[in-house]
Amino acid sequence: MNxxxxxxxxxxxxxxxxxxxxxxxxxxxxxxxxxxxxxxLSSSANPKISIQIKLLFDEQILKTQNKDPFLSKxxxxxxxxxxxxxxxxxxxxxxxxxIKLKKDYNNMNDPKKITKFLEESLSFHKEKENQKEKExxxxxxxxxxxxxxxxxxxxxxxxxxxxxxxxxLIWINLGESTNEDxxxxxxxxxxxIFGCITNTTKFTTQTDDLHLSFILLNQDPRGRVxxxxxxxxxxxxxxxTLEKLNKRFSEITFDSEMIAYADLEHFRVHKSxxxxxxxxxxxxxxxxxxxxxxxxxxxxxxxxVATNKPVLRFILFVPGxxxxxxxxxxxxxxxxxxxxxPGIGGISIHNLNKSETQxxxxxxxxxxxxxxxxxxRLFLGIKNLxxxxxxxxxxxxxxxxxxxxxxxxLIKNLNEAKHSLVSLHTLIEELPYMEIPEEIGxxxxxxxxxxxxxxxxxxxxxxKSAYFSSKRAIEDCNRAFFNPSISSQLYFEMQNRFAIYIPxxxxxxxxxxxxxxxxxxxx
Amino acid sequence: MKQKYFSCILLLCILLxxxxxxxxxxxxxxxNNNWAVIVCSSRFWFNYRHVANALSFxxxxxxLGIPDSxxxxxxxxxxxxxxxxxxxxxxxNNKDHNLNLYGTNVxxxxxxxxxxxxxxxxxxxxxxxxDVPRNKRLLTDSGSxxxxxxxxxxxxxxxxxxxxxxxxxxxxxxxxxxxYQKKRYNEILFIIETCQANTLFNKFYSPNIAAIGCSELGxxxxxxxxxxxxxxxxxxxxTYYSLNFLNNIKPGDSHTTLEKYFNSMTPKQIRSQPxxxxxxxxxxxxxxxxxxxxxxxxxxxxxxxxxxxxxxxxHNQNGNIxxxxxxxxxxxxxxxxxxxxxxxxxxxxxxxxxSNQFQHNLEDEAIELSDNYFRxxxxxxxxxxxxxxxxxxxxxxx
Numbered sequence: 001m002n003x004x005x006x007x008x009x010x011x012x013x014x015x016x017x018x019x020x021x022x023x024x025x026x027x028x029x030x031x032x033x034x035x036x037x038x039x040x041l042s043s044s045a046n047p048k049i050s051i052q053i054k055l056l057f058d059e060q061i062l063k064t065q066n067k068d069p070f071l072s073k074x075x076x077x078x079x080x081x082x083x084x085x086x087x088x089x090x091x092x093x094x095x096x097x098x099i100k101l102k103k104d105y106n107n108m109n110d111p112k113k114i115t116k117f118l119e120e121s122l123s124f125h126k127e128k129e130n131q132k133e134k135e136x137x138x139x140x141x142x143x144x145x146x147x148x149x150x151x152x153x154x155x156x157x158x159x160x161x162x163x164x165x166x167x168x169l170i171w172i173n174l175g176e177s178t179n180e181d182x183x184x185x186x187x188x189x190x191x192x193i194f195g196c197i198t199n200t201t202k203f204t205t206q207t208d209d210l211h212l213s214f215i216l217l218n219q220d221p222r223g224r225v226x227x228x229x230x231x232x233x234x235x236x237x238x239x240x241t242l243e244k245l246n247k248r249f250s251e252i253t254f255d256s257e258m259i260a261y262a263d264l265e266h267f268r269v270h271k272s273x274x275x276x277x278x279x280x281x282x283x284x285x286x287x288x289x290x291x292x293x294x295x296x297x298x299x300x301x302x303x304x305v306a307t308n309k310p311v312l313r314f315i316l317f318v319p320g321x322x323x324x325x326x327x328x329x330x331x332x333x334x335x336x337x338x339x340x341x342p343g344i345g346g347i348s349i350h351n352l353n354k355s356e357t358q359x360x361x362x363x364x365x366x367x368x369x370x371x372x373x374x375x376x377r378l379f380l381g382i383k384n385l386x387x388x389x390x391x392x393x394x395x396x397x398x399x400x401x402x403x404x405x406x407x408x409x410l411i412k413n414l415n416e417a418k419h420s421l422v423s424l425h426t427l428i429e430e431l432p433y434m435e436i437p438e439e440i441g442x443x444x445x446x447x448x449x450x451x452x453x454x455x456x457x458x459x460x461x462x463x464k465s466a467y468f469s470s471k472r473a474i475e476d477c478n479r480a481f482f483n484p485s486i487s488s489q490l491y492f493e494m495q496n497r498f499a500i501y502i503p504x505x506x507x508x509x510x511x512x513x514x515x516x517x518x519x520x521x522x523x
Numbered sequence: 524m525k526q527k528y529f530s531c532i533l534l535l536c537i538l539l540x541x542x543x544x545x546x547x548x549x550x551x552x553x554x555n556n557n558w559a560v561i562v563c564s565s566r567f568w569f570n571y572r573h574v575a576n577a578l579s580f581x582x583x584x585x586x587l588g589i590p591d592s593x594x595x596x597x598x599x600x601x602x603x604x605x606x607x608x609x610x611x612x613x614x615x616n617n618k619d620h621n622l623n624l625y626g627t628n629v630x631x632x633x634x635x636x637x638x639x640x641x642x643x644x645x646x647x648x649x650x651x652x653x654d655v656p657r658n659k660r661l662l663t664d665s666g667s668x669x670x671x672x673x674x675x676x677x678x679x680x681x682x683x684x685x686x687x688x689x690x691x692x693x694x695x696x697x698x699x700x701x702x703y704q705k706k707r708y709n710e711i712l713f714i715i716e717t718c719q720a721n722t723l724f725n726k727f728y729s730p731n732i733a734a735i736g737c738s739e740l741g742x743x744x745x746x747x748x749x750x751x752x753x754x755x756x757x758x759x760x761x762t763y764y765s766l767n768f769l770n771n772i773k774p775g776d777s778h779t780t781l782e783k784y785f786n787s788m789t790p791k792q793i794r795s796q797p798x799x800x801x802x803x804x805x806x807x808x809x810x811x812x813x814x815x816x817x818x819x820x821x822x823x824x825x826x827x828x829x830x831x832x833x834x835x836x837x838h839n840q841n842g843n844i845x846x847x848x849x850x851x852x853x854x855x856x857x858x859x860x861x862x863x864x865x866x867x868x869x870x871x872x873x874x875x876x877x878s879n880q881f882q883h884n885l886e887d888e889a890i891e892l893s894d895n896y897f898r899x900x901x902x903x904x905x906x907x908x909x910x911x912x913x914x915x916x917x918x919x920x921x
């Protein structure tokens with residue numbers, strides 16, 4: 001064997017050994033994904049949430065009726081109603097019972113006292129203490145959608161449904177009329193509370209974490225420099241609600257800001273001498289809803305907060321002295337001074353009286369913070385329902401409303417998480433040459449685990465854990481979906497790689513191959 | 524008799540004017556914020572008109588109310604400070620130099636080589652590296668209406684970036700689909716001004732997208748006029764006539780429809796065939812307003828105030844939110860179909876194409892014909908040059 005042949009053979013031997021190594025370096029690392037689990041999970045239905053309602057009748061109501069037939073009839077009707085209001089993810093279990101209340105409460109006319117009386121009569125205090133003990137043992141706050149609905153007749157109080165701010169005891173006052181029709185009407189008015197979450201005015205975000213920005217916007221500082229006792233007012237009017245939300249629902253942070261001068265380019269008002277909202281005569285200014293749509297320009301009404309969370313703004317707008325008092329004209333002629341701009345926030349107009357000082361204290365801010373509380377409810381998607389009496393200013397969001405918010409969000413989170421996983425799986429299948437790092441695989445696996453954990457907790461009726469698991473599932477899904485390495489521009493099909501390497505290797509190999517053939521043929 | 528006839532017609536017109544507005548269906552969109560992505564993908568001095576196009580649209584959307592925080596402006600080169608610019612620091616879109624587009628209040632988010640296909644697609648899909656600042660992110664949500672305007676050089680289903688890479692219609696379509704999957708838009712208006720622009724939205728399959736292109740397959744997009752003092756074309760025809768129309772729109776306009784805007788430009792004017800297409804639009808396409816995308820009009824919902832303090836006079840203070848806030852959009856389906864979403868889905872509504880009604884007239888055909896004659900002439904000329912050079916060589920050899 002001559003030297004040329006030896007050289008050629010050794011070169012081809014190196015190429016032969018090196019080719020698998022080269023091919024191995026060309027393959028894209030794709031971490032194994034739990035595809036079967038993912039697809040099974042996405043096609044499975046969410047477990048249903050069972051709401052238990054204990055319907056209690058005061059025996060005094062039943063004095064005018066035959067007890068047993070009446071109770072059974074009401075039970076049938078209530079079951080019908082519950083099926084009517086039943087949603088895809090909610091089922092109701094209703095128990096009806098007649099009770100004898102000890103004290104004569106008919107003469108009471110203060111809802112707070114009536115609530116306290118009912119809690120004592122029905123041993124709610126004991127239940128609360130037991131619950132607190134359980135929570136201490138488990139080191140967690142319990143959340144069970146079990147509600148007690150008590151039907152009373154108190155002639156001195158207005159008819160309707162009374163929602164205490166805390167606790168899951170609700171009572172309905174039938175007023176003077178205790179007949180069957182009135183009772184069923186009131187029950188019919190009660191059930192919508194389980195669908196009190198609406199998407200229409202909800203501040204939509206990918207997660208439920210929000211940042212609230214409270215802004216004092218002084219249109220014209222000439223002659224006055226405004227200030228406000230924000231901390232005192234916030235601590236009194238809104239802090240309890242935010243604490244409740246932070247504990248049970250989501251992480252909400254806030255800040256406050258004062259804007260000393262607002263250059264509102266499109267600000268146009270209409271001067272009027274007609275009576276204003278307080279039926280006071282005198283010159284006042286109004287701005288129509290149509291004009292408001294142009295006036296609200298997000299750049300002019302923004303705060304300077306820098307956060308990665310979605311920002312919800314609550315603006316206390318103090319119009320300039322030239323335009324005070326200022327109201328918003330509604331078509332029917334009634335003036336209002338507050339409105340919301342979906343996606344941006346809420347605005348309350350504060351017309352500064354001549355008697356008010358330039359420092360707005362807690363009492364001056366009462367009405368505005370009440371407005372903000374109302375607006376916060378709207379942005380969380382909580383509807384104000386007819387026939388419901390909300391009577392405690394210290395709690396803006398009632399426990400049952402918060403329960404419904406949590407449950408609604410839980411179901412939405414699970415649906416969203418499953419949908420995201422399926423979308424991601426489809427996207428990955430469409431790009432077979434895309435690298436899938438371990439990180440994405442880990443997030444997907446975590447998301448699947450959280451979804452399964454959430455669903456199992458729902459079956460065990462541990463809805464709080466289920467809710468927080470669903471939140472974590474969404475976060476993991478988003479981390480996987482928005483991973484920067486998922487970009488089709490970075491990866492090429494195999495034929496592209498051959499197209500890159502052939503111009504390099506082919507000119508080198510061509511003379512080697514021809515020489516080899518010549519050597520072999522010479523033998 | 525004639526007078527009676529005319530008075531009847533007049534009365535009928537008055538009555539129609541009184542009643543007709545109330546018969547119109549609601550035109551409101553479900554969006555609550557507006558964003559704009561404006562991209563100039565060309566570089567080099569002779570593409571000056573592309574940056575003028577982009578900045579013209581930038582100033583238009585700003586004037587109509589979209590703040591800088593909601594605008595992503597991508598300019599692939601720096602024409603204002605180009606050594607060839609005899610008006611340093613200034614960019615004009617008109618030979619009269621009425622308006623300097625490159626003033627002190629222009630915020631460019633992506634400049635120079637940052638304007639590339641990868642960054643553009645990352646912007647749309649939201650897949651950024653963790654260190655990318657907020658001003659370079661498209662922080663939209665399910666209530667966002669987005670205007671996406673692209674200008675540059677393009678071809679059959681592609682758009683050129685930086686004279687070195689291309690983005691295809693499928694890439695953009697997939698990016699929009701991923702935005703739809705993560706509910707990152709309410710509606711998109713996609714405007715493309717390149718050669719063969721209409722081909723770039725051939726592959727769209729996500730819902731609630733309106734697309735306007737300025738030229739069909741095989742057609743070029745032409746500039747409008749040349750500025751001898753700058754030495755280049757300063758604006759394209761499509762942008763020129765768009766601005767003619769949009770400059771008459773005031774902030775807060777709630778009557779001008781997108782179709783009207785589209786019909787304001789004729790093929791005769793822009794010398795190519797524009798197209799407006801709606802992809803599974805949930806609203807009536809003929810009621811889509813220009814201000815739904817170009818401006819920032821926010822829906823305002825007034826609401827009663829619930830005074831939570833109890834009053835002894837049994838006053839029940841319940842009430843409801845106004846009609847604007849209460850109506851749920853019945854078309855909107857929040858229950859997602861957990862199936863393969865990337866394939867062409869069954870379309871609930873057909874795509875609606877609106878081509879300009881004006882026919883090609885003789886002058887348009889003449890332009891097309893003259894282009895072909897010019898090309899043929901150039902080929903013949905080159906052939907003749909080679910032929911004569913060959914003959915000369917043969918003669919000298921002899």
